[in-house]
Amino acid sequence: MRTAKEIVEYVAELSRIKLDEDETEKMIKELGEVIEYMDILQGLDTEGVEPMSHVFPITNVMREDEVTPSFEREDILRNAPERTDETLVVPKTIE
Numbered sequence: 001m002r003t004a005k006e007i008v009e010y011v012a013e014l015s016r017i018k019l020d021e022d023e024t025e026k027m028i029k030e031l032g033e034v035i036e037y038m039d040i041l042q043g044l045d046t047e048g049v050e051p052m053s054h055v056f057p058i059t060n061v062m063r064e065d066e067v068t069p070s071f072e073r074e075d076i077l078r079n080a081p082e083r084t085d086e087t088l089v090v091p092k093t094i095e
Helices: 004-015 021-042 073-077
Strands: none
Touching (some): 004 021
16 A cells, blocks of 8 residues: 555646645645544444435426527627627637
8 A cells, every 4th residue: 555645746746736845744644634534434324324415405496498588689789899790709719
């Protein structure tokens, strides 16, 4: 098994961050605390507890699609800094 320092250095490398020795030591300590907490959770009796995605019961809050009147094209394009007859003109972003 890897040492905590090797794991922290590996994760830092994957994250593309550089840690000095003090930061590495701090992360080793924090990683140890996370692992200790996971051990506590692993020891809990979850028999009969159904898996859930949220703590509170939630339902789909999306409404049904409804066709409603929209703005007229001319009203939308009226304040455009640059436009053609029917569209906005935006700066080119890809050559």
